[in-house]
Amino acid sequence: MQETSQNQQLSHLNESGEAQMVDVSGKQPTRRQAVAAGKIKMSSATFAAIEVGNTPKGDVLGTAKLAGIMAAKQTANLIPLCHPLPLHQIEVQIIPDQELPGYQILATVTTKAETGVEMEALTAVSVAALTLYDMAKALEKGMVIESISLVSKTGGKSGDYLAIPKPR
Amino acid sequence: MQETSQNQQLSHLNESGEAQMVDVSGKQPTRRQAVAAGKIKMSSATFAAIEVGNTPKGDVLGTAKLAGIMAAKQTANLIPLCHPLPLHQIEVQIIPDQELPGYQILATVTTKAETGVEMEALTAVSVAALTLYDMAKALEKGMVIESISLVSKTGGKSGDYLAIPKPR
Amino acid sequence: MQETSQNQQLSHLNESGEAQMVDVSGKQPTRRQAVAAGKIKMSSATFAAIEVGNTPKGDVLGTAKLAGIMAAKQTANLIPLCHPLPLHQIEVQIIPDQELPGYQILATVTTKAETGVEMEALTAVSVAALTLYDMAKALEKGMVIESISLVSKTGGKSGDYLAIPKPR
Amino acid sequence: MQETSQNQQLSHLNESGEAQMVDVSGKQPTRRQAVAAGKIKMSSATFAAIEVGNTPKGDVLGTAKLAGIMAAKQTANLIPLCHPLPLHQIEVQIIPDQELPGYQILATVTTKAETGVEMEALTAVSVAALTLYDMAKALEKGMVIESISLVSKTGGKSGDYLAIPKPR
Amino acid sequence: MQETSQNQQLSHLNESGEAQMVDVSGKQPTRRQAVAAGKIKMSSATFAAIEVGNTPKGDVLGTAKLAGIMAAKQTANLIPLCHPLPLHQIEVQIIPDQELPGYQILATVTTKAETGVEMEALTAVSVAALTLYDMAKALEKGMVIESISLVSKTGGKSGDYLAIPKPR
Amino acid sequence: MQETSQNQQLSHLNESGEAQMVDVSGKQPTRRQAVAAGKIKMSSATFAAIEVGNTPKGDVLGTAKLAGIMAAKQTANLIPLCHPLPLHQIEVQIIPDQELPGYQILATVTTKAETGVEMEALTAVSVAALTLYDMAKALEKGMVIESISLVSKTGGKSGDYLAIPKPR
Structure with a gap:
């Protein structure tokens, strides 16, 4: 409790001055993987038009997937305190969901590095949806665009993470 | 109906070949503005920690706002078929919402150009949330991250758009 | 003639010092369009595999088109003395050519600006081919990758340009 | 005075929340030019080595000039609240100065836009020096690296600016 | 044959959906090098003007080399399914060829990584030529611009590659 | 001495052709750290306005710090012959200095890589100042903006470096 109040004071004193990209050079490079998910809801008519490919700008899903993959590589340029890392795999899946109606989006990112790739997976999902x-x-x-969240992360000292599935 | 089936065929033939950045050079440059919104939900404990500034990486809200503003400028690099445009205003607001608990995010982007800035506003919200x-x-x-959507757009020949507010 | 020898001397004196992005602020913004072309030659087996979609990394032509479109938007970042411009249309076509065998690539870029978009069209073709x-x-x-060249340019004070077609 | 104390309070309340890219859409696009300067000081031996071209990485001055020109085009990506603008001229000069010893760097940037290009000129000088x-x-x-500053700006409603020259 | 038709069907079903950045995290980081080549043909008059340095935009060859080097670093941003990698060497050579007339361009890229740098070398050549x-x-x-191709690649499990030289 | 004259000649012959990104693939990846410093001088009135947060664009110091951190990640894109590296820590400090009056800026960058991060630290300081x-x-x-310089570098075969402090 005392710590909180100290931090609060400090924060008031230097106004956002704390922002820093934390040092991960002491950590070991290990294989790390993160999976993120999200979805986009639309009308039945729009969903049908996309499903039959009747859209004015061309292939909706192929373009969204590629954009998600390419965006994962821009993560460290978009998220101020993210570490720039080599990436060893990026996969984006877009799955039609008649019930939404709309699309479920899933991104998996893998690296061997000193820190994880959660933000890369979340960025891939977000930009695919956009x-x-x-x-x-x-x-x-x-x-x-709904429910962008981390599904799981594996690797690294802080341990694995698996989101508890929620009823729809 | 016939058109749909023709498009469907075409799309099958050339596999995503339709993707194109449409020609807006015949349109007039006018003042255009778009507003987008979204939110991020979290536990009460996390919300409280952010509110008092007790977070390991420093100023959460200031960093998120700046990231949103900077991301709006990257929109045409992230969204494959977006037109690169000059931007005349970018504003990102992050409003605490005790009831979520979490934050409401609002982005406003303005330009004088041949096409609109909806994607810039949506990108600002998404990256601020990330x-x-x-x-x-x-x-x-x-x-x-929830409910990323377009709130309104004004300017341009296709007319203004205002999302119908939904009950929470 | 004397000028040539002076330039030559100057160039020797300051080693690449001449490099400059020329001033186009005195020119009028007009509609300008450039078309560039190129091709990629391959074995019949590779051509057949792409045509039937039997390729390990997925949709070859759709990905190449999008990459070409996105690269056009990066032109001013890649070509040191290119002016950064708004772009109003980018279209990339990839046409199978059984006789090469391989693909003909065609890019069209349009803007309303003070200078032309030849480099944008050439960059789109190059990156689509890559x-x-x-x-x-x-x-x-x-x-x-063969025969990357400018097909035509229209608009601007220096007049239109149309490449003289060559026999194949 | 009252305003100051209000601002101060506000700033404390929302921690860097004020950051915004101001709206320039109401301003007229006019020809604007900015000139910035800076210098880099070094030992006589280093200066002599550069002057005779005896440097391990190749052409020092030509590379620095190009880097300055290209960096000007990245200004809106580097400086968070800078407006992305078309640029109509970028010129970087690097002048040997035996007395420093070292180099004087001068950058001139021109645009026709709603806001000025001071930051572009200062960025060009900084990256050329780096x-x-x-x-x-x-x-x-x-x-x-010393004395990076704005030499002059012309155009725009806020009037021209010319730095008062200081004795060396 | 049956496989081909299955793939074709699949490809029809998900329209470019296959695009993915393949997982290389299981591979070993080893020293890898790629060499690519290309050329640009021009008139004798243009060749002569470049050779004597009589060109309106300044040092042609120095600028092209630097652009090629810098572009190699952008490869993963330009080529959608390329892995972002650290790069340990980039060298671009531009050799005058009186007989073309024009220039031969050669790029060498080296890394220690899980996958090769062929695309980096090809991108360097392409952007140097542009x-x-x-x-x-x-x-x-x-x-x-003619004959952009891979000359050789060494390192990695898939073995070395050396293009068979062709008569001019 | 003879070598100098040879280099000079060579440099004249190929006009900036020497520019190359040197091969570091033979070096060992070790922990490397660089610290750079700089300062910005202003009037007492401006200093006071920033200190009380009374500035039209919002939080000056928080924005400058974030910009410095993000710029460090762009170093290899800004400095033509810099190697693209993973970065493991970036920290930017901005310290008010009543006597200048103005701000002292300090950046620390850490990596485990084959080459150092001096340019990353210097770039962070420069862009924070801008x-x-x-x-x-x-x-x-x-x-x-004054006195941008390297304070220290550690790690790597070429040995540590520590700038000799100068009297103010």
Whole structure:
């Protein structure tokens, strides 16, 4: 409790001055993998149009996947305190979900490095969803991106993480 | 109906070949503004820690805002078929919401150009949310980004758009 | 003639010192369009594998097109003395050519600006070709990129340009 | 005075929350030019080695100039609240100064836009100086970059600016 | 044959969905080197002007070399499924060839990593050639970039590769 | 002495052709750290306004720090012959100095790699200073960035370096 109040004071004194990219040079490079998920909801009409490929800007899902993969490589440029890392695998899946209706998006990123790739996986999902929106926005501007979250992470000293699945 | 089946065929023939950045050179440059919103949900404990500034990586909200602003400028590099445009204003607001608990994120982007800035506003919100996650993920990995959507767009020939507010 | 010898001397004196991004602020923004072309040659077996979609990294042509479009937007970052411009259209076409065998690549870029977009069109063709190589290189490392050149440019005070077609 | 204390309070409340890219969409695009300067000081031996081209990484001055020009185009990606603008001219000069000993660096940037290009000119000077350091650091690590400042700005409603020259 | 038709079907089903950055985290980091080549053909007059340094935009060859080196570092951002890697050497050579007339371009890239650097070498050659075009295009728009190909690759489990030299 | 004259000749012959990113693949990856410093001088009034947070663009110091951290990650894209490396720590400190008046800026960068991170630390300081200028330039255009230099470097075969402190 005392610590909290000290930190609070410090924070007031130097206004965001704490921001720093933490030192991971003492950690061991190990294989690390993160999986993130998200979804985009839309009208049945938009979903149907995408499914049959009837969209003004071309291949919606292929473009969204590639954008997600390429965005994962930009993570350290987008997220201020992320470490720039080599990446050894990026995979983005986009799965149609008639019930949403819309698409489930899943990204898996793997590296051998001193720190994890959670942000890379989350960034891949986010940009894939944004691109899907962009490719179909002439059909519907009211699409909503939902539930971007970390599914799991493995590797590294802090231990594995697996999100507890929630009922839909 | 016939059109749909033709498009479907075409799409099958050339596999994502349709992807193109549409020609906007015939449009007039006018003032255009887009507002996008989203939110990030977390535990009460994480929310409290951020509110008092007790976070390991430093100023969470200031960093997230800046990341959102800077990401808006990267939109055309992230979203494959987005037009690169000059941008005349980018504003990101992050508002604490005790009831979530978590933060509401709002981004406003303005330009004078031949096409709109919806993707810039949505990208700003997404990256602000991702950065907020990154800054607090040592406290909680289960935070979830929700409801990224377009609030409004004004300017341009296709007319204004205002999302119908939904009950919470 | 005297000028040549003076330039030569100057160039020797200051070693690459001349490099400069010329001033185009006195020019009028007009609609400008450039078309560039190129091709990639490969074995019949590789060509057949791409045509049937039997490639280890996935959709070759769709990925190459998107990469070309996205690269056009990076032109001013890649070509040191290129002016950064808004771009109003980017289109990349990849046409199978059984006789090469391989693919013809065509890029069209349009803007309303003070200077032309030849380099953007040439960059789109080059990176589309490089990506096509990357997507198929597990099948054949001996593919060759050929004949990257400007097909035409229109708009601007220096007048239109149309390459004289050559017999194949 | 009251305003100051209000601002101060506000700043304490939202910790760096004020950061915003101000709206320039109401301003007129006019021709704007900025000139910035700086210098790098080194030992006589390093200066002599650069002057005769005896440096391990190759052409020091040509590389530094190009780096400065290319960096000007990255300004809006480096400086968080800078507006992304088209740029119509970038010129970097590097002038040997025996008395320093070292080099004077001068950058001129021109645009027709709604806001000025001071940051672009200052960024060009800074990165040219950093590159000069990089190209010669095998010879001397103690070089110092000095006096990076705005020389002049013209155009725009806020009026022209000309730095008062100081005695050396 | 059956496999081909299955793949074709699959490809039809998910439209470019296969695109993925393959997992190399199981591979060993070893020293890998790739050499790529290409050339640019021009008129005798343009060649002569470049050789004597009589070109409007300044040092053609120095600028093209630097652009090639810098582009190699952008490879993973340009080629969608390329892995981002540390790079340990980039060298670009541009050799005048009176007989073309024009320039031979050669790029060598070295790394210690889990996968090769063929695309980095090919990208360096391509962007060096594009920059050479840009630097001299005021003299001649009809220059043509030819024969961009992989010369050799060494290191890695898939074995070395050496292109069979062809008669000119 | 003879070598100098040979190099000089060579340099004249190929005009900046020497520029190359040297091969570090034979070096061992070890922990390397660099510290760089710089300062920005301003009027007492500007200094006071920043200290109380009374600045039109928001949090000056927090924004400058983040910009410095993010710029360190762009070093290999800004400095032509810098090696792209993973970075394991970036820290930027900005310390008010009433006597300047202005701010002292200090950046520390750490990696485990084949070559050092001096340029990353110097780039972080430079861009933090430029951002500080940008955030306060509405108050004073005459601010000057001074004394950007390397404070120390450790790790690597070439030995440690420590700048000799100078009297102020």
